[in-house]
Amino acid sequence: MTQANIHTLETPETGELEQEEVYALLAEFEDVDGVKSAAHALKGEGYRLFDVHSPFPIHGLDHDLNITPTILPWIVLGGGLTGMAAGLVLTIWTQSIDYPFLVSGKPLNSMPAWIPIVFELTILLSAFGAVFGMLVLNKLPLLSQPLLQNERFRRATDDRFFITVLTTDKHYDRQGTAEFLEKQGAAAVEAVTF
Amino acid sequence: MATIRSDSLIDVPAQNTGDDPRERAALVVGANDFSTVTEKVSRIAETRPQFWWWIALLISLSLVGLLKGCLLYLVTTGVGVWGNNQPVGWAFDIINFVFWVGIGHAGTLISAILFLFRQNWRTSINRFAEAMTIFAVTCAGLFPAVHIGRPWLAYWLFPIPNQMDMWPQFRSPLLWDVFAVSTYATVSALFWYVGMIPDLATLRDRAKNRIAQMAYGAASLGWTGSMRQWHRYEKAYLLLAALATPLVLSVHSVVSFDFAVSQLPGWHTTIFPPYFVAGAIFGGFAMVITLALPARHLFGLEDFITARHMENMAKVMLGTGMIVAYAYAVEFFVAWYSGHHFEQYAFLNRPFGPYAWAFWTMIFCNIVGPQILWFKWCRLNPWTLLFAAMCVNVGMWFERFVIIVTSLHRDFLPSSWAMYWPTWVDMGMLLGSFGLFFTLFLLFCKFLPMVAMAEVKTVMPQAHANGHADYRATLGDEATGREDE
Numbered sequence: 001m002t003q004a005n006i007h008t009l010e011t012p013e014t015g016e017l018e019q020e021e022v023y024a025l026l027a028e029f030e031d032v033d034g035v036k037s038a039a040h041a042l043k044g045e046g047y048r049l050f051d052v053h054s055p056f057p058i059h060g061l062d063h064d065l066n067i068t069p070t071i072l073p074w075i076v077l078g079g080g081l082t083g084m085a086a087g088l089v090l091t092i093w094t095q096s097i098d099y100p101f102l103v104s105g106k107p108l109n110s111m112p113a114w115i116p117i118v119f120e121l122t123i124l125l126s127a128f129g130a131v132f133g134m135l136v137l138n139k140l141p142l143l144s145q146p147l148l149q150n151e152r153f154r155r156a157t158d159d160r161f162f163i164t165v166l167t168t169d170k171h172y173d174r175q176g177t178a179e180f181l182e183k184q185g186a187a188a189v190e191a192v193t194f
Numbered sequence: 195m196a197t198i199r200s201d202s203l204i205d206v207p208a209q210n211t212g213d214d215p216r217e218r219a220a221l222v223v224g225a226n227d228f229s230t231v232t233e234k235v236s237r238i239a240e241t242r243p244q245f246w247w248w249i250a251l252l253i254s255l256s257l258v259g260l261l262k263g264c265l266l267y268l269v270t271t272g273v274g275v276w277g278n279n280q281p282v283g284w285a286f287d288i289i290n291f292v293f294w295v296g297i298g299h300a301g302t303l304i305s306a307i308l309f310l311f312r313q314n315w316r317t318s319i320n321r322f323a324e325a326m327t328i329f330a331v332t333c334a335g336l337f338p339a340v341h342i343g344r345p346w347l348a349y350w351l352f353p354i355p356n357q358m359d360m361w362p363q364f365r366s367p368l369l370w371d372v373f374a375v376s377t378y379a380t381v382s383a384l385f386w387y388v389g390m391i392p393d394l395a396t397l398r399d400r401a402k403n404r405i406a407q408m409a410y411g412a413a414s415l416g417w418t419g420s421m422r423q424w425h426r427y428e429k430a431y432l433l434l435a436a437l438a439t440p441l442v443l444s445v446h447s448v449v450s451f452d453f454a455v456s457q458l459p460g461w462h463t464t465i466f467p468p469y470f471v472a473g474a475i476f477g478g479f480a481m482v483i484t485l486a487l488p489a490r491h492l493f494g495l496e497d498f499i500t501a502r503h504m505e506n507m508a509k510v511m512l513g514t515g516m517i518v519a520y521a522y523a524v525e526f527f528v529a530w531y532s533g534h535h536f537e538q539y540a541f542l543n544r545p546f547g548p549y550a551w552a553f554w555t556m557i558f559c560n561i562v563g564p565q566i567l568w569f570k571w572c573r574l575n576p577w578t579l580l581f582a583a584m585c586v587n588v589g590m591w592f593e594r595f596v597i598i599v600t601s602l603h604r605d606f607l608p609s610s611w612a613m614y615w616p617t618w619v620d621m622g623m624l625l626g627s628f629g630l631f632f633t634l635f636l637l638f639c640k641f642l643p644m645v646a647m648a649e650v651k652t653v654m655p656q657a658h659a660n661g662h663a664d665y666r667a668t669l670g671d672e673a674t675g676r677e678d679e
Contacts, residue, residue: 032658051420052420052421053418055396055648055651056392056657057428058424061421067422070425070426072429073429073433090353094353095363095364095365098361099360113365114364116367116370116374116451117369117370117373119444120373120374121373121377123441123444124380127385130434130437131388131430134388134429134430135415137426138422138427140416140417141415141416142415142416143411147418148418153418156399157392157396157398157417158396158399159228
């Protein structure tokens, strides 16, 4: 059973697995305020392996969810620099070294003429970095996920807000966590199995 | 699927075109909450298309058939079937190319530049404007690919090592075009797709039949809407917008270099790059309006694509139209001021030469017609707005015709002057490209989320913590009719 690698959380400290194969507790909330305050309360209780799922991004939760700034911009910078280098090498090598072709007495290495090529390749590889970097960091594509089998969770892409507390969290206690979530105003709490 | 609770609906009056700067106009009108947004947008993809959709698809597909026939005839016979001649070696092929690439620009402007400028009103229209971009660029790519005469050798344009030990000529603006347009197409498609992932997940979660579940499931990549996913997703989207912004400006600038880098009177002008970019946005917005006006009505999306959206687009079109008008004036001024008599002749030949009808069509359609948009009721009335947009669609095509044909047909040597007239193959391919565009667009409307649901939800009052109560308070009990709660 590989539970913790689905989310980019740190490795759980308690390695014991539960008897029944529960992946997480799923709590449903009806509005943004409810899910925000519940997430804040969970963090206050010391929970770390939990996540909020919503149909659109909710801002102001990063601290409660221990989300650290993403390295994506650096990946994009790397992509851009690679693209720029590729453009320069391509133009300089093909036009000035491998296949020199004199046009109207222009210099063989006419740098201003390479600008469009270098620019476009810089943008292209930066964009690849942004898209594929985001997918890799988000561990997508992921075609099998316990949450996606859950009927209730389908509204996470519609109009409901969910908190999932992984069973691997060291504060996790089936009964206690469920009660805590209900006390925070969850409309429903259920266990999601593998 | 979800039950709609009446207390979660916020009823916003449909009139959101007020100009009071102290008030922030509602971006979603009508009685809506998150689930009605999902419902109204997803319904289009989930139900059987209406009768008019089949008719429209049938017409578009027949035009695609015409395009295919013309292409087959062209490839098997040669580009001689076009009306191109000496000296008009470029005609409909490049006119259509520049026209279609230009159409694409509004989509990227809406999705990238307006995103960076925090113009939240873009959220309801960006998805299908981006789709329009991609389909327009598809149509555009077709023309340069076949105009080279031997399209099976089109791969020579790409820097692929080959047995001839030859490389493409990177000094040529035509090769810059290859890189600019293919990068533009790729980045636009990625931007469009990334923006669509959360909405594809919505369709996946609502899908009833197995095929739809599999298709949307694969396309949405296992998206769960986790806040950790959203965090990187938003960053990626912002970065893509920041990358697409210089890209959209560069693409039409590079296209204009095809002309401006030459020595031909009428083309050799430094104003071309900004003028082409403004013209592209002008023509692109006209096409967005042309598509949005019927789409919002026929698909019942008036709550999201509101009167304010149409009005804003009309204003952008009017603004860029004024830039285009200025560019026309500058071209004439510079021709006169240069003292270069070939240049002066080229510009006298436009309004008074044999293609004066094309020039004056362009002037009427691009400069005179859209002026009605100064009046608010013209921006709000669908018919007058459609009239202005259709004027621009026609005018921008004629603008490229005027630039290309009038400059080529009479250049430096009167002994080589000639007239150009299109053949039926030229006309067939132009019509056929519209067929291809509308076929792709109709299929998009049917199978993909036309409005960015996830983004629209973020601009609704319910999305903001405590915003719910505050918003009702500002509306007053009378406006919401909820004093009993």
